[in-house]
Amino acid sequence: MAIGYYSCSSPLKNGEKQFNRGKFETAIRTYNNLLEKGNLPNDKKKEVYYRIAESYRLSNRIQEAMPYYKKAKELGYVPDGVVFHYAMGLKQQGKYDQAVKLFTQYIKEGEDFDLQRRARTEVKYIEDIKKLQDPDPFIFINNCASLNTEEAEYSPVFWKDNQLVYSATRSKDLVFEGTGGGYSHLYLYEYDPLDSCQGTSAYLDSTINTPDLHEASATFSKDGQTLIFARSTYGDRKEEYKEVNLYTSTWNGSQWSTPQLMDISSPESWDGCPALSPNGKYLYFVSNREGGFGGLDIYRATKDYKGQWGSIRNMGSKINSRGNEMFPYVSEDGKLYFSSDGHPGLGGLDLMVARRKDGKIIVKNMGTPFNSPGDDFAITFRDKKHGAFTSNRQTPEAKGNDDIYFFEDRTPLLKPIRYYLAGQTVQKKDSLETTLTEVELQLINEKGEVIDRTVSDKDGKFRFTPELEIGPEYMLVSNKQNFLIDSSIYVTADKVVEQEDVKDRPEKIVDIVLQTKVDLTEDFYEKLMSEGEITLRNIYYDFNAWNIREDAAEELDKLVQFMKQHPEIKIELGSHTDDRGGDKFNQELSQKRANSAVEYLVLRGVSARRLVARGYGEEIPEIYDAQTEEEHQMNRRTTIALIQGEDVFNGNY
Incomplete structure (x- = not known):
């Protein structure tokens, strides 16, 4: 036995190295080769079974992992988490009673507090699962035979007339060691609107797709001219930005520009699944950055007046759970669609829809036939009644891996x-x-x-x-x-x-x-003529920042109208800080804020020669010796002062 152990120690280390680098398919081959030689002692064999199971699970192939979890367990190897993951696999097979038994076992014996909490939640959800199993008789779905292959096709999105962009791993030029399949790229599917599943596919664009990187999950602006998508190396390259990041490109009528990394991507986190709101003001995306509620959470970024993305915020506990929330999509009527394995569901990822009612967010599972015991995700709408989504459900019409399904909603309109x-x-x-x-x-x-x-x-x-x-x-x-x-x-x-x-x-x-x-707004002109200066109370800035916030932009838009109504007026925009901070710091910060306000007006058509930006720092407070937060807020203000002279331009904005 000792001879067998030492003869395989190097392959074991190789498998571990491949596993730790995310090369799961390569690790699976290495471990299976060790098993085929038949000289592994049982104490090592059970570890190898477990590693193979984990490799499948971590590359999103939980069903392939199940027999290896079982073999590891039969040999007495049950590290913490195996019971939970095996229960999740049973749930995705629709074996709900067996899953409940194992979730209950993990609640009693498990060591990971977060997994124990999720196990309790899963038991509760499975009790209500029958409510989700009755199919909606008015929803008709169709596996798109002319689009799907044995490889993965997923994340569809409609672009322009009769064109659909989707992600797929069908390219065999290079093999991705994480899954053993091809790298994910973006494809274009052109179809007949009278028959959505009669069409042809083509590679989207070599400017967007790169052979040894993953591209996926496209989203387009309403005019179709801006593309945002996810790109990933999955650890195959040593770069500052690892895992998955967001990129953007623009269409000039014939080709896409070179994709640019978006500033909202974090070097330390997984950032993917982008989705633009219909009005183009918000970008929803998925991230595992610190401060979330579970694994992957949905976040929202806001576009500022310069077209830059910022003001990132988590969508909150009503949307995000202890599990994973992915593939957001915002419809024209303001509903947020997404997929989750943390909300009540039939199996893996389930399609959810969230809407506001009476000021509250209500999240609802879309039920069958949209959802199945497998993964169902990435829904998109062509119009109110037609769209597409992705599923890896095991049905006779399924082609293999993830498939794209078209759907039609024939629900009768009861009351216009x-x-x-x-x-x-x-x-x-x-x-x-x-x-x-x-x-x-x-x-x-x-x-x-x-x-x-x-x-x-x-x-x-x-x-x-x-x-x-x-x-x-x-x-x-x-x-x-x-x-x-x-x-x-x-x-x-x-x-x-x-x-x-x-x-x-x-x-x-x-x-x-x-x-x-x-x-x-009260008459700026009368007040400015009589007092010489006006304080704008609604122009606030984030701490230690000078970018124009959305609420400040609304107030400055009124000032733009005022300046256009009175073209003879020249003004100074003054920015004031509170006294918390050094004199030099406050002076520089206030000048940057004043510059930003002036620049905002110039970009909206007000002549720079009518404007002066001046930062006063803390030198002219409204309230001396401010003590309360309200008093400090009174001192943090923007003022408009009437000035004289033919040319006030100082180039300082």
Whole structure:
């Protein structure tokens, strides 16, 4: 036995090295070669079985892992976590009763506290699983035979007319040692809209795809000109940015530009599954960066006025769980679709949909036929009734690995719903709100067309007559004599009312009147002429930062309108800090903030020769010897001062 052990010690070390480097398929071959020689002692054989099982699991092949977990267990090798992972595999096979027994065993005997908590959750979820197994009779799905192969096809997204971009591992030019299959690349599928599964596939673009890297999960801007996707080396290269990262490219009409690494990617984390919101203001993506709720969480980045992405925030515990949340997608009506193995589900990844109702986020499993005991993920919509998603379900029509399925929703429309917009015009001043009457209002669609005009009545009330579409954004422009012309965006995407919410209403056609409030800013001109200086209270900055936040941009947009209304005025934008920090630091920080505010106005058409940026640091506080946070906030302010002179441009912004 000793001879056999020493003769295989080097291959064992090689297998361990391959495993630790993420070369799971290579490690599986190494370990299987050791087993075939038949000279492994049982104490080493059970470790090899376990390593093979883990290699399959970590390369997302849990079903292939199951027999090796079983063999390791039969030989008495049961390291912590095996029982849990084996139970998850049973759940994906639809063997729910057996899975519950093993989850319960792990709750009693397991050592990993997080896995114990997940096991308790899984037991609870499996008890309710029958509610998800009744198929929706109005959803029809179709495995796309002309698109799918024995390899993995996944993450579809519609681009332009009758074109679908998806990810696939069908290329055999190089073998990826993590799975033994090809590298993942992006492909273009062109189809007949009358028959979605009659089409042809082609390599997307050699500028985007690279032979020895993975490309996957494309998302496009609404005009189709911007592409964001995930690229990964999976540890095959020693680079600063490891694992999976986000890249962006632009379309010039004939080809894509060289992809650029996005700043929101973190060198230390896995960042993938990007999804742009329909209005292009938000980018949803998945990451395992620190501060999350589980394995992979969904995050959202916001685009600023320069087109830069930032202000990253986790989507919170209503969306993210102790498990993995992946493949987000935002529909035109504002619903967030994603896949999860941490919310109640039928097996592996299940498709979920989240929407806001009465100010709360409600997450719902999409049930069958969208979901199965396998992995179901990456849903996308062509329109309200048609779309595609990915599944590795084991059915007669399945081609092999992950397949793309097209679906059609034939749910009958029980009650047509019409949406209208109404509201009230007010003025907020010194924390008081007063009604404004006789305000002229315009409703403008996304094409820039004025689709309605009205005037608020004696109570400040108004209502537009055209029916609104759910999904597009509208602009409200309000005007009243001696007040600054104001404009605001009205978002309809999160205002959809579901059929189940109106089924008990008596009318055959349901009218929903959406409410909004229009706040007009006090007359800048009169106050500036009389006082010489105005303080803008709503321009705030993040700590130790000078970028223009979204809420600050709204206030500066009003200033842009004011400057365009009064082209003769020249102003100084002054930035003030509180006194917490060194004098030099506060001076430099305030100057950067003032520069950012001026630059914002210049980019929106205000001549730089009418503007001066000046940082005052902490030298002119409103409240001396500030003590409370509220008092410090009063000192952190932006001021507008009227200045004289023919040319105020100082190039300092």
